[in-house]
Amino acid sequence: MTEEKRTIVRVIGVRKTFTMGSQTLEALKGVDLEIYAGEYVSIMGPSGSGKSTLFNMIGGLDKPTEGKVFIDEVDISQLDAYELAWLRNRKIGYIFQTFNLIPVMTALENVTLPMTFAGMNGDDAQEKGIELLKLVGLGKRFQHKPLELSGGQQQRVAVARSLANDPAIILADEPTGNLDLSTGEEIIELLQKLSSERGVTIISATHDYKMLNVSDRVVWVRDGMVDRVERREELNITIGGIGEKLTGRKQEPGGA
Amino acid sequence: MSRSGAVLDRPEGGPGRLITLPFSKSLEISFKSLRVRFFRSMITVSSLVLAVSFLAFVLVNLDIAAGLLEHGGRDAVRALSQAGYDVDLAGGAVAMSAKERWIVILSLLVCTVGIVNAQLMSVTERFPEIGVMKCLGALDSMILKLFLLEAGMQGLAGAFMGAVLGALFSFLVGAVRFGSGVLAEVPVGSVLESVGLAVLGGCALSLVGVLYPAWLAARMEPIKAIRSEH
Ligand SMILES: Nc1ncnc2c1ncn2[C@@H]1O[C@H](COP(=O)(O)OP(=O)(O)O)[C@@H](O)[C@H]1O
Ligand SMILES: [Mg+2]
Numbered sequence: 001m002t003e004e005k006r007t008i009v010r011v012i013g014v015r016k017t018f019t020m021g022s023q024t025l026e027a028l029k030g031v032d033l034e035i036y037a038g039e040y041v042s043i044m045g046p047s048g049s050g051k052s053t054l055f056n057m058i059g060g061l062d063k064p065t066e067g068k069v070f071i072d073e074v075d076i077s078q079l080d081a082y083e084l085a086w087l088r089n090r091k092i093g094y095i096f097q098t099f100n101l102i103p104v105m106t107a108l109e110n111v112t113l114p115m116t117f118a119g120m121n122g123d124d125a126q127e128k129g130i131e132l133l134k135l136v137g138l139g140k141r142f143q144h145k146p147l148e149l150s151g152g153q154q155q156r157v158a159v160a161r162s163l164a165n166d167p168a169i170i171l172a173d174e175p176t177g178n179l180d181l182s183t184g185e186e187i188i189e190l191l192q193k194l195s196s197e198r199g200v201t202i203i204s205a206t207h208d209y210k211m212l213n214v215s216d217r218v219v220w221v222r223d224g225m226v227d228r229v230e231r232r233e234e235l236n237i238t239i240g241g242i243g244e245k246l247t248g249r250k251q252e253p254g255g256a
Numbered sequence: 257m258s259r260s261g262a263v264l265d266r267p268e269g270g271p272g273r274l275i276t277l278p279f280s281k282s283l284e285i286s287f288k289s290l291r292v293r294f295f296r297s298m299i300t301v302s303s304l305v306l307a308v309s310f311l312a313f314v315l316v317n318l319d320i321a322a323g324l325l326e327h328g329g330r331d332a333v334r335a336l337s338q339a340g341y342d343v344d345l346a347g348g349a350v351a352m353s354a355k356e357r358w359i360v361i362l363s364l365l366v367c368t369v370g371i372v373n374a375q376l377m378s379v380t381e382r383f384p385e386i387g388v389m390k391c392l393g394a395l396d397s398m399i400l401k402l403f404l405l406e407a408g409m410q411g412l413a414g415a416f417m418g419a420v421l422g423a424l425f426s427f428l429v430g431a432v433r434f435g436s437g438v439l440a441e442v443p444v445g446s447v448l449e450s451v452g453l454a455v456l457g458g459c460a461l462s463l464v465g466v467l468y469p470a471w472l473a474a475r476m477e478p479i480k481a482i483r484s485e486h
Contacts, residue, residue: 061391061479082395085275088478089393100388100482104292114392116281119274161392 007073008168008201009035009058014067016053027053029224030067035203037168040195040214043205045221051205054221055173058203059094060087071169089117093162093200097174099154101146107133107157108142114164132160136190152183159190163200170194172204176211188214277398286405293378297406300374301414301462307367308415308458312422313429314352314360315450320430321350323441339433364461371465375407379469383476390478403470407462415458419451 011033018025027050035041043051056062057069060076069076071091079087088094101110108129115125133142136156146154155175162170172191176184192214195202204211212218212235220227290297321341324332336343342351352360379386386399430438 056479059391061482062477082275085390085393085395088391089275094391096482100384100391102385102388104289104385113389117275117277117393117398119276122281164392 005036007034008037008071009033009203010070010073011054011058012068012070014054014057014064014069016050016057016062017065027224028057028064031221031224031226033219033226033229035201037201038195038199040192040202040216041204041219042211042215042217043203043219043221044207044211045227046207049221050224051207051221052173053224055171055203055205059092059171060084061094085117089114090165091167091169093164093167093170095155095158095162095170095172095175097177099146099151099158099178101154101157101161103146106143106145107138107149107160110146110157111142111161111164114161118165129160129164132163133157135163136160150183151179152186155179155183155187156190159187159194163194163198167200169201169203172202172206174206174208175204176206176208184208185210275393275395277394277401282398282401282405286402286409289402290406290409296378296381297410300371300378301410303367303370303374304411304414304458304462305418305421307363307461308418308454309422309425310363311360311457312419312451312454313426314356314422315454316423316426316447317430318350318352319446319450320426320434320438320442322446323443324434324438325350326443327441335434364457368461368465371462372468375403375466375469376472379403379473383473383480384482386473386476387478387480387482390476391482396474399474400470403466403473404463407466407470408459411459411462412455414462415455418458419454422454423447423451 011031014028014031015026016028018027031050031054033054043054045051053062057064058071060069060071060079063077071087076084076087094100101107102113105113108126111129111132112125115128116122120128130139130142133139133156136159138153138156138160141149141153146157149157155178159175162172170191175191176187179187188208188210191202191204194200195214204215215235216232218230218232218235220230318341321336321339325336325343328335333343336350340353342353343349344351386394389399427439427442430442
């Protein structure tokens with residue numbers, strides 16, 4: 001690892017406590033994490049371990065009870081509403097398990113909406129939207145509404161939308177969670193392609209072992225804490241060929 | 257190996273630190289949203305149509321009565337008094353009876369409550385969608401703007417329909433009560449004025465009715481909205 005690494009996401013001592021009536025639940029119990037620009041990081045852990053909560057903290061969608069999150073060395077708790085909207089619009093692209101497309105808009109309108117917010121003019125946005133939909137393999141179906149598309153296709157639209165304003169970071173929360181095996185694999189392949197061809201930092205919460213294959217690093221989360229962080233090389237040693245067996249694909253040698 | 261390089265090369269901040277939603281685009285989004293949810297919008301608008309048509313009916317009735325009074329003399333006064341109008345002979349004016357005034361006010365109140373209720377339901381239905389918009393960078397003010405525009409358009413369409421309906425019905429009733437001759441004596445200017453007033457009132461009601469639901473939607477945290485889908 002001679003390459004110089006730039007930290008793009010820094011999580012310091014983040015705790016999150018949910019209060020429901022008289023009960024409190026500590027979903028994150030002090031998480032420290034550093035993610036470098038251009039990395040593909042998977043956050044792995046069983047259901048309920050706090051992956052989504054961490055995802056929301058990093059994405060500026062929710063506020064930590066304690067601790068700080070830095071994006072590009074900027075403490076996001078210090079941002080005002082306008083700057084936060086700007087961060088969500090330009091800096092980060094979100095992909096959700098349930099796709100979360102806007103049902104009353106066509107695929108193309110879904111993809112161009114963030115561009116509209118960014119002040120891009122209509123024609124440019126259309127052109128770029130079509131280009132992005134082609135990139136994710138949906139070149140012909142851009143006039144369809146989400147409900148007229150299959151789950152895999154909807155997630156492709158969501159991937160295209162996440163790329164709308166060329167974000168530096170793509171955050172994905174269980175992007176394959178609602179997809180069948182082969183469709184899920186296609187989405188993973190797509191994310192890997194974005195990571196390697198466009199240099200986008202990808203942070204994906206998942207419990208899908210197929211993700212291991214494409215990750216530069218894996219952050220194992222257990223019970224609201226980071227259990228361990230492994231690089232891909234180490235991964236091969238500890239869990240052998242699990243990923244390979246599941247996807248039937250060979251791993252490329254070396255890493256980032 | 258060029259990975260981190262590509263990110264570093266990206267010009268920070270891009271073409272400008274801008275978050276906008278131009279008026280024409282808001283209008284387009286609101287309009288499409290109404291069209292897609294046509295039946296939902298109709299339900300929201302229905303109570304407005306009824307209330308505005310009642311308001312227009314009452315106002316145009318007065319206009320017809322005024323026309324009758326101007327042309328009809330003594331006979332007209334008797335006919336109008338019989339029909340339940342307060343006739344001020346000296347001033348040559350006709351006014352709503354107190355009871356009628358109360359019914360109009362009440363109907364408008366009920367209508368506002370109905371709109372708030374219908375809009376609350378429709379906004380709640382759309383929480384996930386609003387949350388997504390916020391995740392994509394929408395500001396609170398944009399959400400507010402979209403809802404106000406939708407309500408404005410709904411108000412305009414509903415109030416216009418209601419006002420025309422009410423006026424037509426008023427003509428019909430006038431013709432039946434006083435003979436079709438009254439229609440010739442109707443002061444067109446003041447009828448138009450009444451219809452316009454009813455349309456304006458209807459728009460205002462629609463906007464007032466959406467304020468609270470829209471405010472709720474606008475200041476909602478995106479994460480709540482995303483989660484409410486599960
Ligand atoms: N809004 C919330 N209110 C209360 N408890 C929550 C909330 N969100 C998450 N939790 C709890 O926090 C824990 C971690 O949840 P989550 O981050 O969604 O886990 P994961 O994504 O790994 O499945 C779970 O026990 C969950 O029930
Ligand atoms: Mg989760």
